[in-house]
Amino acid sequence: MSTVTTGTVTTETVRATSLRALRRPGAGWWVVVLVLSAVVALGVYAWTVQLRRGMGAAGFNDQAFWAADIADVIALIGVSYGGAVVSAVLRLTGATWRAPLTRIAEGAAVCTVLVGMALIVPHIGNPVRLYELVTHPNTSAPVFWDFIAVSTYGFASVAFFAMPLIPDSAALLAADDGRLGRFRTALYRRIARGWTGAPRQHHVLGKALTLVSVMIIPLAVSVHSVLAWAFATTSRPWWHESIWAPQFVVAALYSGVALVILVVAGFRSGYGLQQWITPRHFVRLGFLMAALGAGYVYFTFADILPGAYVGENAVSTVFADLLVGRMAGWFWLFVVGGAVIPLLLVAIPATRTTAGMVVAASFVVPMLWLKRYLMVVTPANHDVVTGGHGAYHLTWVRASITLAAVAAVPLLLMLLFRVVPILSVDEIEEVELEERRTLTQALAALRAAGEPRVSSPAARTVGAGLAVLLLAGAFGVLGVGRAAPAQAAQAPKGPRIELAGTQTDGLVHLKASVKDAKGAPAAAGTVTFSVMTTVFGPRAVPLGSVPVTKGVAEMVLDGAHSGGYRPTQVGPTEFTASYAAQVGDTPLERSVDVDVTAAVSAYTPAAPKPLEGVGAVTPTVLFAVVGAVWVTLLTTVARVLLVSRRRVVRRVPATEPATAGRPTTQSA
Amino acid sequence: MPTTTAVPDLRDGPDRRTVLAAFAAAAALGGAAVPLVAYRADAATTPAPDDHAGHGATPAAADDTAGPVAAQPEHAWCMVIDLRYCDGCKSCTKACQKRHSLRPEQTWIQVFEMEDERGGSFHMPRPCMMCEDPPCLKVCPVGATIRTDEGLVLVDTDTCVGSRACMAACPYEARYFNWREPRPPVDLGMPNTPQMPVARRGTVGKCVLCADRLPLGELPACVEACPMGVLWVGDLVADVAVNTQGASVVLSQFLADNDAVRFKEELGTHPRVWYILGHGQKLQGA
Numbered sequence: 001m002s003t004v005t006t007g008t009v010t011t012e013t014v015r016a017t018s019l020r021a022l023r024r025p026g027a028g029w030w031v032v033v034l035v036l037s038a039v040v041a042l043g044v045y046a047w048t049v050q051l052r053r054g055m056g057a058a059g060f061n062d063q064a065f066w067a068a069d070i071a072d073v074i075a076l077i078g079v080s081y082g083g084a085v086v087s088a089v090l091r092l093t094g095a096t097w098r099a100p101l102t103r104i105a106e107g108a109a110v111c112t113v114l115v116g117m118a119l120i121v122p123h124i125g126n127p128v129r130l131y132e133l134v135t136h137p138n139t140s141a142p143v144f145w146d147f148i149a150v151s152t153y154g155f156a157s158v159a160f161f162a163m164p165l166i167p168d169s170a171a172l173l174a175a176d177d178g179r180l181g182r183f184r185t186a187l188y189r190r191i192a193r194g195w196t197g198a199p200r201q202h203h204v205l206g207k208a209l210t211l212v213s214v215m216i217i218p219l220a221v222s223v224h225s226v227l228a229w230a231f232a233t234t235s236r237p238w239w240h241e242s243i244w245a246p247q248f249v250v251a252a253l254y255s256g257v258a259l260v261i262l263v264v265a266g267f268r269s270g271y272g273l274q275q276w277i278t279p280r281h282f283v284r285l286g287f288l289m290a291a292l293g294a295g296y297v298y299f300t301f302a303d304i305l306p307g308a309y310v311g312e313n314a315v316s317t318v319f320a321d322l323l324v325g326r327m328a329g330w331f332w333l334f335v336v337g338g339a340v341i342p343l344l345l346v347a348i349p350a351t352r353t354t355a356g357m358v359v360a361a362s363f364v365v366p367m368l369w370l371k372r373y374l375m376v377v378t379p380a381n382h383d384v385v386t387g388g389h390g391a392y393h394l395t396w397v398r399a400s401i402t403l404a405a406v407a408a409v410p411l412l413l414m415l416l417f418r419v420v421p422i423l424s425v426d427e428i429e430e431v432e433l434e435e436r437r438t439l440t441q442a443l444a445a446l447r448a449a450g451e452p453r454v455s456s457p458a459a460r461t462v463g464a465g466l467a468v469l470l471l472a473g474a475f476g477v478l479g480v481g482r483a484a485p486a487q488a489a490q491a492p493k494g495p496r497i498e499l500a501g502t503q504t505d506g507l508v509h510l511k512a513s514v515k516d517a518k519g520a521p522a523a524a525g526t527v528t529f530s531v532m533t534t535v536f537g538p539r540a541v542p543l544g545s546v547p548v549t550k551g552v553a554e555m556v557l558d559g560a561h562s563g564g565y566r567p568t569q570v571g572p573t574e575f576t577a578s579y580a581a582q583v584g585d586t587p588l589e590r591s592v593d594v595d596v597t598a599a600v601s602a603y604t605p606a607a608p609k610p611l612e613g614v615g616a617v618t619p620t621v622l623f624a625v626v627g628a629v630w631v632t633l634l635t636t637v638a639r640v641l642l643v644s645r646r647r648v649v650r651r652v653p654a655t656e657p658a659t660a661g662r663p664t665t666q667s668a
Numbered sequence: 669m670p671t672t673t674a675v676p677d678l679r680d681g682p683d684r685r686t687v688l689a690a691f692a693a694a695a696a697l698g699g700a701a702v703p704l705v706a707y708r709a710d711a712a713t714t715p716a717p718d719d720h721a722g723h724g725a726t727p728a729a730a731d732d733t734a735g736p737v738a739a740q741p742e743h744a745w746c747m748v749i750d751l752r753y754c755d756g757c758k759s760c761t762k763a764c765q766k767r768h769s770l771r772p773e774q775t776w777i778q779v780f781e782m783e784d785e786r787g788g789s790f791h792m793p794r795p796c797m798m799c800e801d802p803p804c805l806k807v808c809p810v811g812a813t814i815r816t817d818e819g820l821v822l823v824d825t826d827t828c829v830g831s832r833a834c835m836a837a838c839p840y841e842a843r844y845f846n847w848r849e850p851r852p853p854v855d856l857g858m859p860n861t862p863q864m865p866v867a868r869r870g871t872v873g874k875c876v877l878c879a880d881r882l883p884l885g886e887l888p889a890c891v892e893a894c895p896m897g898v899l900w901v902g903d904l905v906a907d908v909a910v911n912t913q914g915a916s917v918v919l920s921q922f923l924a925d926n927d928a929v930r931f932k933e934e935l936g937t938h939p940r941v942w943y944i945l946g947h948g949q950k951l952q953g954a
Contacts, residue, residue: 053848054848054869054870055845055847056847060847061773061847062773062774062843062847063841065835065845066832123831124830124831124870125828125829125831125845125846125870125871126828126829127829129810129827129828129829129830130829132827132829133809136811137809137811138811140806141806141807141808142833143807143808143833144810147809230807231836233807234803235839380836383841384839384841385780385794385840385841386780534885535885535903535906535908536886536887536901536908536916537885537886539908539916541908541918542917563918564907564918564920564921564924565907565918568905569906601905602904602905602907602919603744603904603907605740606800606801606938
């Protein structure tokens with residue numbers, strides 16, 4: 001493996017560099033902090049405007065119900081993935097060159113995920129009710145699982161960032177030349193607690209960091225998948241795509257590595273870390289970014305091709321908007337700026353420099369925001385009834401909130417690294433030690449005329465991969481009258497009608513007997529039977545007409561002979577017969593109450609969906625998985641805290657801990 | 669102590685025992701949480717039908733071909749829209765907006781002008797489809813969308829957090845957000861209920877089929893206002909439908925006789941709104 005530094009090049013120890021970075025900042029630092037604070041303040045003001053005037057002030061409307069707000073959340077939580085990659089993935093694969101980058105990368109991860117979580121507040125129409133996600137959750141909602149996944153990942157990120165601070169605080173306290181300042185000294189004493197650098201402490205911390213590394217990868221996968229599923233679990237064209245979850249994950253990785261390049265470059269020049277972070281770091285990160293970028297280009301193509309190829313109305317309308325329509329300019333800008341230019345900058349040897357990688361990364365981050373914006377806004381604008389579209393108009397209110405979020409990340413990082421050492425002291429020292437040992441062993445082996453042996457990280461990688469698959473698999477299951485008294489029948493002179501209702505075999509028989517004015521059975525005319533309903537006020541629903549033969553008209557309410565009607569409710573039901581000898585005659589009416597004993601509701605509920613049962617079980621399974629993750633994380637953190645607690649028993653004044661039990665690399 | 673042990677082995681995998689123990693503990697925790705989760709999952713879907721066992725509608729001796737009539741609610745509200753007679757006057761929209769104090773762009777029942785197959789156009793009113801399997805219900809993170817046992821999909825504006833997930837999920841664009849301060853409501857002397865919601869800024873609103881009127885035997889505002897008798901309101905249980913032209917029909921026969929169809933049947937949402945076509949119209953989602 002290449003080395004971070006070698007004994008000969010090192011002019012400053014990692015402890016000295018970290019202490020130097022914590023000294024009183026220059027005027028430049030203050031200017032940057034003030035400018036960033038002003039931008040954040042403007043964003044907070046804009047949010048208060050949105051609170052006062054409603055979300056319409058941020059440019060939303062019913063055909064752009066989600067827009068820049070969600071793109072911001074996705075982009076910010078996405079870039080926090082960079083920390084997970086650089087720290088966790090490179091740790092698990094044993095890439096030792098990561099060591100000087102991890103603190104900055106993890107700091108960026110923590111800051112971006114916190115800002116991303118904070119951005120959910122202005123995205124919500126009623127932020128004061130957010131507590132209902134805990135008190136009143138709907139466990140079948142993807143948005144609820146977003147909340148669970150993001151908070152779990154956020155906690156894991158903070159733990160991953162904070163645990164190595166214990167040995168680092170101890171190390172800096174030991175190396176302090178009196179310029180650390182009262183506040184930091186007190187703080188570091190609290191953090192370092194009883195850290196003596198004892199073998200057992202190192203062992204427990206190392207195991208804890210490896211375990212959290214293994215967990216943080218599937219956690220990050222889960223966050224970006226669930227974010228994608230908030231879209232993919234709707235029937236909206238282009239959102240309802242199975243590729244969205246993995247595509248979100250790759251987008252997050254791609255933009256995350258780009259953010260690490262930018263942040264590392266910024267702090268490298270601002271804090272004079274050139275000795276630790278070399279152009280080779282940038283080139284390596286650039287390769288990583290390019291590989292992920294190529295993957296993202298592939299995913300984007302695979303996302304669009306099937307829908308555009310088949311040409312279903314809705315999906316192809318959305319893709320036409322995107323590729324050749326009103327969004328085309330922005331989409332092709334993304335293709336050029338977010339894919340072609342960065343990949344070329346990495347591919348061409350002449351631009352494969354620190355500056356080249358920084359330029360490439362500064363294309364990737366905003367362009368990936370643009371891609372997310374297009375992915376959110378284009379389908380949201382699409383009207384799924386008419387096939388037309390609405391539009392989102394970014395207002396100053398939303399733009400200010402977005403800019404505030406962008407400014408908040410470097411601001412938080414700059415403030416964070418006033419307090420926290422900028423290099424992961426302990427990790428770098430460990431890697432140096434490790435390398436020295438490897439070198440010694442290699443030399444010994446060479447001397448013994450053997451090839452240098454390289455241990456394979458395969459088993460570890462397979463283990464991590466299995467964990468990812470298990471968790472991703474678990475998340476993948478988600479997927480998921482009574483009759484009113486009738487008007488008294490008139491008893492007119494002339495023809496007369498009688499109505500009788502009987503029940504046999506559960507069927508209602510209506511029999512109308514009609515006599516003409518002379519009292520003889522009527523020979524002509526029709527009887528119309530009706531049922532009286534009170535569902536929408538008293539109304540007679542006609543059931544059909546029957547010709548009178550020999551003074552009688554009969555109807556059996558079996559559905560087939562009664563206009564599709566069968567009694568729908570038991571109890572007294574009023575039926576009416578109306579007789580007209582000729583068309584145009586004033587009808588004669590007669591009603592009868594039948595106490596219906598057998599009724600058939602006309603309504604048949606829809607058959608249950610095939611996977612309804614699975615959907616009911618899924619939340620339980622997910623809660624079990626999330627519970628396991630939290631228990632593991634908390635146990636791990638507790639073990640580290642326990643092993644580094646202050647022991648009352650013997651020696652070790654807290655002021656000079658970290659020197660015990662390990663060689664120091666301090667130069668004379 | 670030998671120095672070698674002072675260096676943690678970064679290449680170690682995670683501590684298997686810790687992981688296993690943690691998973692076992694969490695599984696136990698999860699198991700304990702099952703009743704709770706089961707309860708929530710249940711509350712999020714259609715209310716249990718046996719809430720209404722023993723109701724007056726229960727026949728003592730049900731026809732055994734009819735299935736479990738006892739498990740059915742008293743009403744199953746629905747709508748029938750007869751596109752043959754709609755002239756696009758939008759009386760329904762105006763009546764609805766007046767009754768619910770909506771802003772002009774909030775069209776709980778919207779009359780779309782659609783293209784027919786011959787290049788002409790026809791008018792298509794679209795209320796809430798009152799789906800039996802409503803996509804909006806599942807995605808609400810706080811369960812603010814509810815479905816009554818009589819099949820009305822309603823929003824509790826006292827719970828809604830304004831995530832708009834329901835707007836994303838609705839395949840009929842039937843949901844409208846209060847992006848700005850809503851109009852002051854007409855004082856009906858009633859508290860805010862899902863049946864007669866008072867619009868609140870930052871919450872979502874939608875057609876409620878005038879749920880407050882139906883139990884009284886009154887017609888929804890849109891049905892009442894339709895001068896063409898296009899809009900029918902019906903009850904699938906009692907098998908009747910009525911419009912304001914004084915007509916009352918046996919619902920099942922009416923739907924069958926007129927070849928009524930539902931909008932976007934293929935999505936499996938089981939809408940409770942039927943459309944009657946007849947003049948070259950096509951119902952097809954976009």
